[in-house]
Amino acid sequence: MANTETTGTSTGLLMRDGLVRRVGEAVAIGFLVVVAGIVTIIVSTRVDFGLLETIFPRFVDAFVRVLGIVIAASVLSILLGMFIGLGRISTSPITSRITKGYVEFFRGTPLLFQLFVIYFGIPGLWGGAGFPIPNWEIPAAIIGLTLNHSAYVGEAIRGGIDAVPDGQMEGARSLGMSRVMALRQVVFPQALRNALAAIGNDQIILVKDTSLLTVIAVPELMTVFRDVNSTTFQPWTPLIWVCLFYLVITMSMSQLVNAAERRGDPGRDGSLSALAGMFSRRGGGGS
Amino acid sequence: MSRAGLVEFDDVHKYFGETHVLRGIDAAIDETEVVVVIGPSGSGKSTLLRCVNRLEEIQQGAVRIAGQSVTAPDADINRIRQRVGMVFQSFNLFPHMTARENITIGPRKVRDLSATEGEELASELLDRVGLTGQGDSYPNELSGGQQQRVAIARALAMEPEVMLFDEVTSALDPELVGDVLGVMRDLATDGMTMLVVTHEMEFAREVGDRIVLMADGTIVEQDEPERLFTNPRTERAKQFLQRLL
Numbered sequence: 413m414a415n416t417e418t419t420g421t422s423t424g425l426l427m428r429d430g431l432v433r434r435v436g437e438a439v440a441i442g443f444l445v446v447v448a449g450i451v452t453i454i455v456s457t458r459v460d461f462g463l464l465e466t467i468f469p470r471f472v473d474a475f476v477r478v479l480g481i482v483i484a485a486s487v488l489s490i491l492l493g494m495f496i497g498l499g500r501i502s503t504s505p506i507t508s509r510i511t512k513g514y515v516e517f518f519r520g521t522p523l524l525f526q527l528f529v530i531y532f533g534i535p536g537l538w539g540g541a542g543f544p545i546p547n548w549e550i551p552a553a554i555i556g557l558t559l560n561h562s563a564y565v566g567e568a569i570r571g572g573i574d575a576v577p578d579g580q581m582e583g584a585r586s587l588g589m590s591r592v593m594a595l596r597q598v599v600f601p602q603a604l605r606n607a608l609a610a611i612g613n614d615q616i617i618l619v620k621d622t623s624l625l626t627v628i629a630v631p632e633l634m635t636v637f638r639d640v641n642s643t644t645f646q647p648w649t650p651l652i653w654v655c656l657f658y659l660v661i662t663m664s665m666s667q668l669v670n671a672a673e674r675r676g677d678p679g680r681d682g683s684l685s686a687l688a689g690m691f692s693r694r695g696g697g698g699s
Numbered sequence: 700m701s702r703a704g705l706v707e708f709d710d711v712h713k714y715f716g717e718t719h720v721l722r723g724i725d726a727a728i729d730e731t732e733v734v735v736v737i738g739p740s741g742s743g744k745s746t747l748l749r750c751v752n753r754l755e756e757i758q759q760g761a762v763r764i765a766g767q768s769v770t771a772p773d774a775d776i777n778r779i780r781q782r783v784g785m786v787f788q789s790f791n792l793f794p795h796m797t798a799r800e801n802i803t804i805g806p807r808k809v810r811d812l813s814a815t816e817g818e819e820l821a822s823e824l825l826d827r828v829g830l831t832g833q834g835d836s837y838p839n840e841l842s843g844g845q846q847q848r849v850a851i852a853r854a855l856a857m858e859p860e861v862m863l864f865d866e867v868t869s870a871l872d873p874e875l876v877g878d879v880l881g882v883m884r885d886l887a888t889d890g891m892t893m894l895v896v897t898h899e900m901e902f903a904r905e906v907g908d909r910i911v912l913m914a915d916g917t918i919v920e921q922d923e924p925e926r927l928f929t930n931p932r933t934e935r936a937k938q939f940l941q942r943l944l
Contacts, residue, residue: 582754583791583850587805587857588781597808601795 458648467640471653474636475660478622481550481630482661485557486615492558493565493611497603498595500570511566518563524624527556531628549629557618564614565607572607573599605676612669619661633657705730705765705892706751706861712759713746713916720746721757722916728861731890735897735907735924739939742913744896748863751894752776752783764861781809784854784862788869790846792838798825798849799834802856809857824852828882844875848882855886862886864895880906900943904928912936 499511531552535543584594626634640650704727713721749755762769803817828848868876911921920936
């Protein structure tokens with residue numbers, strides 16, 4: 413077939429790049445106009461600015477609480493997730509199967525169920541009254557989010573390890589390093605870099621998962637919304653705060669992930685190398 | 700039984716599943732000898748090389764270095780590997796480390812070399828492979844030929860008794876091959892014991908003390924380069940060499 417023929421005859425609508433681009437723009441702009449219109453109407457007719465100010469401190473309280481829970485669960489789930497990920501690739505079938513089971517369970521059941529097990533189930537073992545830990549909802553929330561998200565982080569890290577070429581392990585072993593040493597010095601730092609995007613995604617989901625904590629009596633953003641709504645019957649005013657406060661956390665988190673990704677690229681020194689260094693220089697690990 | 704050499708293969712058999720890739724290899728490499736293994740692809744050259752530091756397990760026979768078994772189940776493989784330097788076709792440099800860190804990580808972690816000793820060692824080795832002043836470069840900032848020379852320096856950093864080269868120029872642009880072969884030539888001149896798998900026949904002829912020609916998992920013929928290249932005795936060797944010319 414002659415190339416000159418095809419340009420004239422077989423250009424369907426989707427073959428014309430310029431046209432597709434303009435149609436896409438039109439749709440996107442149309443979408444923006446509709447959304448902006450709806451938001452403008454709602455804000456101007458349904459949002460009570462006086463109330464917005466009055467309820468602000470309550471949302472700040474909830475926000476601080478959520479932030480604390482997020483930071484704790486985030487750090488703990490990433491740490492635990494590293495061990496889960498390493499467990500998954502263990503040469504011991506016992507370790508790899510047990511960690512696989514862990515991942516299957518925590519990914520395979522709803523987070524809300526897991527929170528119920530921890531929040532209701534564990535005190536239930538004391539027969540209701542004798543449970544010794546006050547304000548159990550906060551530790552329960554942190555434990556639940558940590559266990560759940562460490563399963564996802566573990567899978568991300570396992571994927572990151574699998575993506576490191578076999579030659580890296582062989583190169584390290586050929587120098588006389590043990591498998592554990594080669595993992596720590598060579599494979600794991602690269603795996604962490606590979607897994608960064610997936611871990612970041614999961615941590616953003618973790619932030620949003622804190623909205624479930626309202627069900628186990630943690631006074632978080634959704635809880636404040638319900639309190640305000642049920643006394644004022646003005647849903648739109650508190651919803652504004654809910655939206656903004658979640659976005660503050662999730663958007664700064666994705667900035668953080670982007671920055672870590674840039675700095676973690678080979679050829680630059682930065683936070684990730686420092687993080688990797690923490691694992692390579694410190695302590696003689698287990699086997 | 701072959702004569703006792705620094706590296707000995709004693710009736711080595713290797714299977715990948717059903718495939719019998721090494722079919723009874725007997726050979727020995729003397730100290731300071733440069734043995735070049737050639738042969739058609741799939742003949743088992745690289746596999747044989749990888750058995751020396753047990754990156755491949757064998758199913759029968761033995762490999763020994765200085766009389767010590769590499770293949771015995773109770774062999775201290777990490778210790779043995781410190782005595783065997785290996786350079787790979789795909790370099791396998793550590794991308795998150797600078798050239799200097801690539802070179803020093805082995806001695807630092809395995810031999811507890813101090814940081815200052817490591818610095819010295821790295822500079823010395825970078826000089827030796829013609830990369831003076833490139834220590835702070837990351838692998839992705841270096842050309843393929845430079846990366847491969849860093850990889851050679853990394854292997855040398857462990858002060859090995861024998862060096863294995865597994866098709867180390869095959870992944871390089873033609874104009875970069877010369878520098879790497881040059882470094883290998885210098886090593887040979889300095890008396891390093893070397894086992895080299897390569898398709899570079901000119902190098903084999905010039906640097907090799909002995910050529911081992913493999914086909915279908917066996918050694919077809921081995922001899923001094925001149926004799927083997929000009930006057931092969933076996934039909935299989937003639938066939939292979941003819942195709943190269």
